[in-house]
Amino acid sequence: MKKNLIALSLILILALSLCICAFAAEGSVEMRYVVDTYGLLSFDQWASLENRAANISEQHGCGIYIVTVDDYRNYGDGSVYDVTTQIYHRSGAGFGMGSGRDGIMLLLSMNNRKYALFVYGEKAEYAFNDDGLEQLEEVFLGDLGNDNWLDGFSGYLKACDQFLTRAEEGEPVRDNPLGLIAIAVAVSCGIALVICLILKSMMKTVHRKAGASEYVADGGLHLTQQIDQYTHTTKTRRKIEKNPGSSGGSHSESGAGGIGRSGSF
Amino acid sequence: MPSQVTNYQCPSCTGPLHFVGSTGKLECDYCGSSYDVAEIEALYASKEEQAVQAQRETEAKEEQAGSDWDFSGLNSDWGADAEKMKSYICPSCGAQLICDVSTAATSCPYCGNPTIVPGQLSGALKPDFVIPFKLSKEDAVAALKRHYKGKFFLPKYFVSENHVQQIQGVYVPFWLFDGQAQGEARYETTRSRIYRTGDYEVTETDHFSVLRAGWLSFEKVPVDASSKMPDDHMDSIEPYDYSELKPFSTAYLPGFLADKFDVTAEQSRGRADTRCESTLRFALRNTVIGYESCLTLGERTELNRGKVHYALMPVWMLNTKWQGKDFLFAMNGQTGKLVGDLPMSWGKFWATFAAIAAPLSVLSTVLALTFLG
Numbered sequence: 001m002k003k004n005l006i007a008l009s010l011i012l013i014l015a016l017s018l019c020i021c022a023f024a025a026e027g028s029v030e031m032r033y034v035v036d037t038y039g040l041l042s043f044d045q046w047a048s049l050e051n052r053a054a055n056i057s058e059q060h061g062c063g064i065y066i067v068t069v070d071d072y073r074n075y076g077d078g079s080v081y082d083v084t085t086q087i088y089h090r091s092g093a094g095f096g097m098g099s100g101r102d103g104i105m106l107l108l109s110m111n112n113r114k115y116a117l118f119v120y121g122e123k124a125e126y127a128f129n130d131d132g133l134e135q136l137e138e139v140f141l142g143d144l145g146n147d148n149w150l151d152g153f154s155g156y157l158k159a160c161d162q163f164l165t166r167a168e169e170g171e172p173v174r175d176n177p178l179g180l181i182a183i184a185v186a187v188s189c190g191i192a193l194v195i196c197l198i199l200k201s202m203m204k205t206v207h208r209k210a211g212a213s214e215y216v217a218d219g220g221l222h223l224t225q226q227i228d229q230y231t232h233t234t235k236t237r238r239k240i241e242k243n244p245g246s247s248g249g250s251h252s253e254s255g256a257g258g259i260g261r262s263g264s265f
Numbered sequence: 266m267p268s269q270v271t272n273y274q275c276p277s278c279t280g281p282l283h284f285v286g287s288t289g290k291l292e293c294d295y296c297g298s299s300y301d302v303a304e305i306e307a308l309y310a311s312k313e314e315q316a317v318q319a320q321r322e323t324e325a326k327e328e329q330a331g332s333d334w335d336f337s338g339l340n341s342d343w344g345a346d347a348e349k350m351k352s353y354i355c356p357s358c359g360a361q362l363i364c365d366v367s368t369a370a371t372s373c374p375y376c377g378n379p380t381i382v383p384g385q386l387s388g389a390l391k392p393d394f395v396i397p398f399k400l401s402k403e404d405a406v407a408a409l410k411r412h413y414k415g416k417f418f419l420p421k422y423f424v425s426e427n428h429v430q431q432i433q434g435v436y437v438p439f440w441l442f443d444g445q446a447q448g449e450a451r452y453e454t455t456r457s458r459i460y461r462t463g464d465y466e467v468t469e470t471d472h473f474s475v476l477r478a479g480w481l482s483f484e485k486v487p488v489d490a491s492s493k494m495p496d497d498h499m500d501s502i503e504p505y506d507y508s509e510l511k512p513f514s515t516a517y518l519p520g521f522l523a524d525k526f527d528v529t530a531e532q533s534r535g536r537a538d539t540r541c542e543s544t545l546r547f548a549l550r551n552t553v554i555g556y557e558s559c560l561t562l563g564e565r566t567e568l569n570r571g572k573v574h575y576a577l578m579p580v581w582m583l584n585t586k587w588q589g590k591d592f593l594f595a596m597n598g599q600t601g602k603l604v605g606d607l608p609m610s611w612g613k614f615w616a617t618f619a620a621i622a623a624p625l626s627v628l629s630t631v632l633a634l635t636f637l638g
Contacts, residue, residue: 177634180633180634180637181633184629184630188621188625188628189618189626191622192617192619192622193618195621196617200418202415202416202417203418203606203607203608204607206497206498206604206605206606207501209500210540211540211543212486213547215487216482216544217484218482220481220548221479221480221548221549223477223479224480225449225476225478226552227475228454229473229476230472230473232472233469233472234469234472235467235470236468236470238466238467239465239466240464240465
C-alpha cells in the first residue's frame with residue numbers, strides 16, 4: 001500500500017513537472033532528462049541543461065539523467081541508491097534508451113544532501129565502470145558541495161559526454177595504473193639502493209675512532225647527579241577527519257541490474 | 266755517526282734468532298734451538314759488558330798508535346739530511362745501514378739478519394711496554410685473503426691481479442693515556458600521550474628539565490705516536506688486549522721493524538682528550554631513558570689527565586698495488602683484526618642494483634595492481 005502511494009506520488013510529481021514545462025512561457029522544451037523537482041535551477045538554466053542532456057543522450061544512445069528531490073525516502077524504500085534504481089525502473093517513467101535501456105542517473109536528495117549515481121545497460125556500464133564512476137563524481141561533487149548547481153550539473157553532463165565518446169572509441173575511462181606502478185617501482189628502487197649501500201659500506205673498513213669506550217675503567221660511569229624535573233605540559237588538538245567510507249564520502253554500489261555509487265555532498 | 270748495533274745470535278750455532286709470537290720464544294732458524302727472552306737478555310747483558318770493555322781497550326790502543334791516513338778530503342757534512350738519517354753497521358755481515366732516524370729495528374738487506382739499534386731505544390725514548398707479535402706473516406696473508414671474501418663489489422680481477430708488494434711487521438709507537446673525564450649535561454625531554462575527545466585528537470606532552478653529572482675513568486687510551494702510520498688505520502685495528510702488555514725488552518723486536526715516536530705526547534693528547542670527552546657525553550646521554558624525545562641543551566666536560574705510558578704495539582702492514590693505485594692494509598699483530606679500504610666496481614654496483622630493482626619492481630607492481638588497483 002505504501003509503495004503504491006509512493007509510486008503514485010512520484011508519477012504525480014513527474015507529471016506535474018511535465019505540465020509545468022508544457023505550459024511555461026518558453027514551453028518548447030520537454031522535461032525528460034533533467035527532473036528538477038526540488039527547484040534548484042532557474043527555467044533558463046534548466047532548459048539549457050535539458051537540451052544539452054537530450055543532445056548528448058541522443059548522440060550516444062545512452063540516457064543522461066539528473067533528478068533532484070526533497071527527500072529520497074519519499075520516493076521508495078531503502079538507501080538513496082536503492083531509491084534511485086527504483087525511480088529508474090519505474091514503469092511508465094521511460095528512463096533509459098534503446099533496447100537495453102542504457103542510461104546513467106544522478107539523484108540528489110536535498111534535505112539530507114545525499115546523492116546516488118545509477119548506471120544501467122551494457123553500453124552504459126562499459127562507459128561508466130566503477131573506476132570511471134569514481135572519476136566522474138570527482139567532476140561535480142565539489143560544485144554540488146558548494147551549492148554551485150549549474151556548474152555541477154554542467155560538469156556532470158560534459159564528463160558523461162566525454163566518457164561515452166571514449167567508450168565509443170574503444171578506450172573507456174579506467175583507473176590510471178601509472179601512479180601505482182610509479183610508486184611500486186620507486187619503492188623497489190629504494191630497497192635495492194639500500195641493499196647496495198649496505199654492501200658498499202663493507203668495502204670501507206678504515207674509520208677514525210671517536211670514542212674510547214673500550215678503555216673505560218673502574219666499572220664505567222659514576223653518576224654524581226641525576227635530576228629529572230617536570231616543567232610544564234603542552235596540548236595540541238587535531239580535528240579527526242571522518243572516514244570517507246563510513247559517512248560523508250562515497251562508495252560503490254550494485255544491484256537492480258546495474259552499478260553505481262552513493263554518498264553525501 | 267755510526268752507532269753500536271747488536272743482534273741476537275743463537276748461543277749454539279750463532280745463527281740469527283727471531284722472536285716467534287706463537288711460542289713467545291726466540292728461535293734459531295738454522296739449528297732449531299729456542300730460548301726464553303729472559304735467558305737471552307741475561308746472556309747479552311754480559312756480552313754487551315764485555316763488548317764495551319773491548320771497545321774501550323781498542324780505542325786506547327788507537328790513541329796510542331795514532332793515524333797516518335789523511336781524511337781531510339772526505340766530506341762529513343750531511344747537511345740537512347743528517348738530521349733525518351742515521352747509519353748503522355750490521356754486526357753479522359758488516360754492512361753499513363742508513364736508516365730514517367725514527368727507525369729503531371730493521372733487517373739487514375744484505376744478509377737478512379735481524380738487527381737492533383739499542384741507541385735508538387735507550388734513555389728517554391725507551392718504551393714502558395710492548396705487546397709482542399702473536400701472529401705471523403702467513404697469518405697476515407691469510408687474513409688479507411679472508412678480507413677479500415664476501416666483498417660483493419670488489420672488482421673481478423682485483424684478487425688475481427693485485428700482488429702484495431710488501432708485508433712488514435712493525436712495532437708501532439703508541440702513547441697510552443690514563444685519566445678521568447668528568448662533566449655534566451642538560452637536556453630537555455618530553456613524554457606524550459594521545460587521547461580522543463569528541464571529534465578531536467589531543468596530544469598532551471609533558472616537558473622535563475633533565476640534568477646528569479658524572480665521571481669516567483680511562484686506562485691506557487691509545488694514540489699512535491708515529492707520523493708515518495695513518496691514524497685512521499691505527500684506530501681501526503684497536504683494541505689491543507692489555508692483559509698481554511709486557512715490560513719493554515729488545516728481545517721482542519728481532520724480525521720486525523720498530524719505529525720510535527715522532528709525534529710527542531703533548532701533540533697526541535688532543536686526540537685522547539676528544540675521545541674521552543665524547544665517550545663521557547655519550548655515557549651521560551645513555552642514562553636519559555623513559556622519554557620520547559631528548560634535546561641536548563648544554564654539556565660541560567673536564568679532564569683530569571693522569572699518567573702517560575709509551576708502548577710498542579704489533580702491527581702487520583701490507584701494501585698492494587692494482588692498476589697503479591696503492592692499497593694499504595693493517596692487521597693487529599696481536600688480535601688479527603685486519604682493516605683496509607678496497608676498490609669499488611661501480612659496474613657491479615649498478616648491475617646489482619638493477620638485478621634487485623627490476624624483479625622487485627615487477628613483483629611489487631603485480632601485487633599493487635592485484636590488491637590495490
